[in-house]
Amino acid sequence: MKHYLIRAGMSPYENFTPAYEIVHNSIGSNVGNLVYAYSIFRTLTTEDVKLTPDYYKINPNRADYINANYDGYIIPLADAFRPSFAPKLKKYAELINRLTIPVYVIGVGLSIDFEPNLDQSFEFDQDVKDFVKAVLNKSAILGVRGDITARYLTKLGFTEGKDHTVIGCPSMFGFGRDLPIRDTTITQDSMVTINNSPKSPKHVLDFIDRSAHAFPDHYYIPQWLKELRMIYLGGPDLPSKGSNFPYEVAHQLYQEDRVRYFTNVPSWLEFVGEADLSFGARLHGNVAAILAGTPSIIIPKDGRMRELAEYHDFTYLWANDIDDNTNILDVVEKADFQKVSKRAPENFDRYINFLNENGLDHVFKENPNVKNTVFDQRIAKVNYYPAVKSFVACSHEELIGRWQGILEKEKIVEKRKNEKQIAQLQKDITELQEEVKVQEATLNRKSVQFALKTSGLFGNKK
Template sequence: MFRNALVVGVRQVNQHGEAATVEQTMLSLGQNTGNMMFTQSLLRVLHGAKWGSFALSPEEIEGHDAIVLAAANWVNHFDDFGWLADRLEKTKLPVFLIGVGAQASNSEEIPNVTEGTLRLLRLVQDRSVSISARGTFSCEVLERYGITNVHPTGCPSLMLIGRDGPSPSLLNDVGFDACCMHATRHGFSKTDSFQTFLYRQAISRNIDLVLQSEIADIHYIMQHRTGEALPEKAEQAVMAVYGAAAGQVEDFLIRHGRVFTLYQDWIDYMKQRSFCFGTRIHGTVAALIAGTPAALIVHDSRTVEMADIMGVPIVRWQDIPCDRDIDIAALYSRAQLQEFVKKFSGYYDGFLDYMARNALLVAGNYREADRRILYAS
């Protein structure tokens, strides 16, 4: 069994008392705060795991018996992970790829994967029993490229719920007076009409908005910590998206914008909310970990795939009229939350099976009593 894995991935950033700029902080988080969720999960789930950077220096690797890559949507047409394959080739350790996903605009499209990424996938295939993929679509894509030892597990982030399963509070009577929401946009860019509609719902109704990769918006929230002047392109970006004057957007974001660089801060905040909805998978996962009812608005192949295998409650974006205010109560589904609770053990056991198949020792508080033979020391 591998007992001292080096988990390589994006980790949380402790910003308290630090003077890192917004750009530095977001770079550390891989330009998306949701990335820390799956790294944090693997660090907790795997026995003896320590964090390591993508530099994979000999000093970092020393004393570890395996390398575990906390993956994201790496199987796409625009990223080339040949640089990572180069670094891994210099090591002799087993390499495990966990939670890798294929990125496509729709569920029927097979992305054109770069040669460097394929080289990474082949290396992992040679050095592990199997690859953990986010769902069946990702498995299909990998198999098209000759990567056949793939197991659909979902994202490891939901493992943070723990072996006792989802909180009973998920099925309590729900109110909608303390909601929060999230939408999808990156950097300083614009977004599609549906996501724009969500941002404008947030500002027009003063609903708390959790931000992950909207760097323009995050500048407004973090400026009091960093002391930075607002970039002109940030003002232009937020006015276009929110359809309001920069001063109005600034006031909204300071009062209702939320961004988390530490996992526990995110969960503690979600515990104070009554309901969470939006298009971010990890924003939804954070709510479910906290025991807060949530609904994921699925809008692409990635969110559909992950919601399906993880049992996350969903609403399809096409079913939400954009010519009127969102009926938030209509997004809530007790039946889907009950199904999520029911399916969780299957998701959890699937990850334990993957770890056992690959001889990755699981931390004691994540093992189940009836699996003591599989996970015996």
């Protein structure tokens, strides 16, 4: 039995409450992270392989423990090549250099503008180089999300096809080689799901808002951890940027109970699988719809989304092609929702070749569309929470109970944090005391030597 450690905030088998996820941030600040972790778990879990999440802990001092207890370390990443993640890349490089087990990076991307300028230097270039070199010392090849990231690594001196290869997003391959999309009839009476990001340009936010109103039966599916807190507790609001985005709980979407937040993948896929259409500016919000077989339109807002949209051939709409007259029903009429299905087999084969090159076992060896896997059987036994019930549908007693539950969990976390800090301080004090003893012994020894020398000096004068 092989046992792999995997970068993830939670296992798909764990069914955490919304309160737990809020306090412990087991979704890594964005519930979309659960989607690609879910797919990798399903792909790699066999009768002879199990995966255990690292709960996003990066501690180089745990290298000996990891070496002794795991057969490999699987690290799926999103747009990790960015300034805010650079400190973690440094820690990963230090940790990986201490490991003696294989390390596999299954997807990583560059955070960059929609129109990428790869001639420029980035403040994190050296951190990326150190990270990639560390990984390549522990694996055959590194998987990147798209062409933009591949060109970036090539510019840094790494060779495409030897050091790195484009594999897309692993979330797209968890259910096999075929990726069927339903032929739905999309009308104003359709139930649709919407996803959105405040980082989109204002005219895109305006388009998404008016498009939602074209379908009375619409639901907004947020992904940020802060938005989970909003729907669960009724606040606090997000810092408003003055654009057309549901920043506050007073927004119509919240007040009319048209927000659905999912804390696990199975419930999410089940819900979007009932929709006739998904559209918006979130990557995994639309990937979830595609995996559920629902037609999807994604509006990429930056280079990281663009490279994935192009690689997987999503049905996409560029922001530059949207103006005040763009109508969602016109876009739907012209859209080819099946093109992602047509591209899927080719991309899947390339992904499987990547896994094979790294020597990773997987469930698709005999059947590229295998059903009822070990993973599936275990998932079927979990009674997952449905979408989070909105605060607007709660009684005062329920809402008070939620706040009390959050505060209690936060107190426990704070207590553990304080206990850990106290233990570390006690350890530091003990080490300093030992150092003082050594220094005192050294000073005493030198004092004796000085006294003897001085005594000898005066003795000679006599």
